[in-house]
Amino acid sequence: MSSKKRICIIGAGMAGLTALKNSLEHDLEAVAYERYTTVGGTWIYMERKEGEDEEDVHSSMYQGLRTNLPKEVMGFPDYDFDTNIPESFISSELVLEYLQNYAKHFNLTPHIKLEHEIIRVRPRSEGWEVIVHDLKSDKYFVEYFDFVLVCNGHFTTPMYPDTEGLENYQGKRLHSHLYRTPDVFKGQNVLVVGGGPSGVDIVHHIYQHAEHVYLSHHLESELRTDFMPNVTKKPDILRFTEEGAIFRDGSSASFSFVIFCTGYKYTFPFLSVDCGINVDVNWIHPLYKHCLNINKPTMAIIGLPHQISPAQLFDLQVRFALAFFTGRKELPSRADMLAEMEADMQERWANGVSKRVAHKMGVKQFDYYEDLAVTAGVKKLKPVVGKMMKSCSRRYIFELDTYRQSRYKVVDDENFIKIE
Incomplete structure (x- = not known):
């Protein structure tokens, strides 16, 4: 029997892979369980099969997606993207290839159990009991671990708005989770709900196919759409009608299709109640620094914050x-961790942050990175990462038609150059 401490990693997407790599480097006996047939998580393209529910589709990836961050900040701090790739804003296929190469480079594959689904995680007097379903053999087994890193992602369970009259709407509806190709909207009037990166990108994908596209959003900044002549911006929806919607400015529109780009629910169906984790809309608590389980601090949830640089944060x-x-x-x-969490959340609530986006970072992300590194005494992010993030932040709002043509080059840990 190994005398090493054992760590269970749930998921082998971007977060799970770096969790596995770092755990092995900390001399832990690490096992990553992945329910799909390969590593990569949300970067794997998959179609919805007949009879499948929305949540059965593991990935939200659609055809033609290109990153909205340059690859120079998309990678992990100790493994760069292939420098022979000239573009900075790259296809999802190249990101998936990068993750698969990362797994090979650090010899992670022997420690990953594919087609294994975690059924239940529950605490013992010491450590954790984990029930696993081997999907290929349809057998169940129990494993015991000292630590758990939850890396199951949060782009699987769609969130829909609670808008008056939606049940009366007679047209077709779709969540961005299941959007795959633009051709199905040919000749149709379409409403896209949500002005985040996915909503804006999907508008950009479908406008040349659709008859007309309405984009309902409440972005504080004015979204530039003049290069898309058949796109009309609308405020939030007041209520749906049988054939369309009435908006908060009193205007109305008719459309045959609505695409909800309204985010996702954080779900952890495999965590037993006695794990001590509460899910309140999308506020997961109590967590120290948005990741460590205060009630059971041998468990951490990786990847809850959004509006961040994903691989670097994970x-x-x-x-x-x-x-x-x-x-x-x-x-x-425990008292000090709870007090810090409470102070952080009270500031967020006071600034109008809702539970739906409780872990949003945005401009706070750089202070958050610094805080994590200083608190744990670990290596900080390279300053050039923050500088590039600030350079390309929210460009999709103002330069949607051109910003992906820019190329970035890292000069050193502090500096970069941008080539337009």
Whole structure:
């Protein structure tokens, strides 16, 4: 029997892979369980099969997607994208290839159990009991671990708005989770609900196919759409009608299709109640620094914050958690962790943040990265990452038609150049 401490990693997408790599480097006996047939998580393209529910479709990836961040900040801090790729804003296929190469480079494959679904995680007097379903053999088994890193992602369970009259609407409806190709909207009037990156990108994808596209959003900045002549911006929806919707400015529109780009629910169906994690809309608590389970601090949830640099954040959160798991760093008292979380959330609520986006970072992300690194005594993100993030932030709003033509080049840990 190995004398090493054991760690269970749930998921082998972007977060799960860096969790596995870092756990092995911390001399832990690590196993990553992935319910799909390959690694990559949300970057894997998959169609909805007949009879499948929305949540059965693991990925939200659609054809033709290109990243809205340059690859120079999309990668992990210790493994770069192929420098022979000239573009900065790259296809989803290249991101998936990068993740698969990352797994090979760090020899992660022997530690990944594909087509294995986690059924239940529950605490023991010491450590964790994990019930696993081997999907290929249809057998169940139990494993025991000292630590758990939850890396199951959050682009699987669609969230819909609670809008008056939606049940009366007679047209077709779709969540962006299941959007795949633009040709199905040929000749149709379409309403896209949501002004986040996915909503704006889908409008950009379908406008040349659709007859007319209405985009309902409440962005504070004025979204530039003049290069898309058949796109009309609308405010939030007041109520749906049988043939369309009435908006909050009193205007109305008729459309035969509505695409909800309204986000996702955080779900952890495999966590038992006694894990001590509460899900209140999309506010997951109590968590120290938005990731460590205060009630059971041998568990961490990786990847809850959004409006961040994903791979960089995942890697940093994992290293933060491992510093405490391995005893290299001592945790504050439970009371102190709860008090800090409460102060953080009270500030968020006071600034109008809702539970639906409780873990949003945005401009706060750089302070968050610094806080994680300093608190755990781990290596900080390279300053050039923050500088590039600030350079390309929200360009999809103002330069949707051109911003992906820009190319970035990292000069050193501090500096980069942008080639228009």
